[in-house]
Amino acid sequence: MLSANVLAALNNQIKMEGDSSQVYLAMASWAEVQGFEGISTFMYNQSDEERMHMLKLIKYVNQRGGEAKVGATLEPSLDLTNYKALFKQLLEHEIKVSESINNLVGITLDERDFATHNFLQWYVSEQIEEEATARYILDKINLIGDDKGGLYLFDNEMKNFVSPM
Numbered sequence: 001m002l003s004a005n006v007l008a009a010l011n012n013q014i015k016m017e018g019d020s021s022q023v024y025l026a027m028a029s030w031a032e033v034q035g036f037e038g039i040s041t042f043m044y045n046q047s048d049e050e051r052m053h054m055l056k057l058i059k060y061v062n063q064r065g066g067e068a069k070v071g072a073t074l075e076p077s078l079d080l081t082n083y084k085a086l087f088k089q090l091l092e093h094e095i096k097v098s099e100s101i102n103n104l105v106g107i108t109l110d111e112r113d114f115a116t117h118n119f120l121q122w123y124v125s126e127q128i129e130e131e132a133t134a135r136y137i138l139d140k141i142n143l144i145g146d147d148k149g150g151l152y153l154f155d156n157e158m159k160n161f162v163s164p165m
């Protein structure tokens with residue numbers, strides 16, 4: 001059985017993963033309209049992944065006798081003036097998600113809910129990878145600078161991007 005505190009924190013995380021999916025969907029759509037085929041493919045995949053993170057939490061909550069809350073999602077408010085701004089916000093967003101996961105893990109320890117603590121370790125590892133990936137991409141973008149050829153190659157690479165992390 002989940003305690004009321006753990007349940008509320010898990011439901012909060014469900015919302016956050018849903019919002020993340022929506023944020024990345026908005027980024028994917030923007031990139032698609034700009035003609036960045038690779039970046040949009042990457043962001044559509046990120047959006048799908050966040051939805052999967054949300055579903056995994058929903059199933060866990062329901063399996064443990066709780067009731068997952070599926071609420072309204074946030075309309076993303078983003079600065080999409082260029083692709084660098086997009087990736088900066090991707091990193092900032094992932095840092096926020098990591099903080100939220102850490103907070104959630106802390107609550108499971110306070111409540112001595114070791115099953116949920118164990119379940120959440122997957123998210124802890126996932127966040128390490130996602131933050132590292134976003135930093136890796138930003139490093140690449142900094143190297144490209146204003147080089148149009150570099151940007152073309154980068155976008156191409158993003159089509160089949162596999163994280164080296």
Ligand code: OFO
Pocket residue numbers: 017020050053094097123126127130
């Ligand atoms: Fe990348 O946010 Fe989900 O966990």
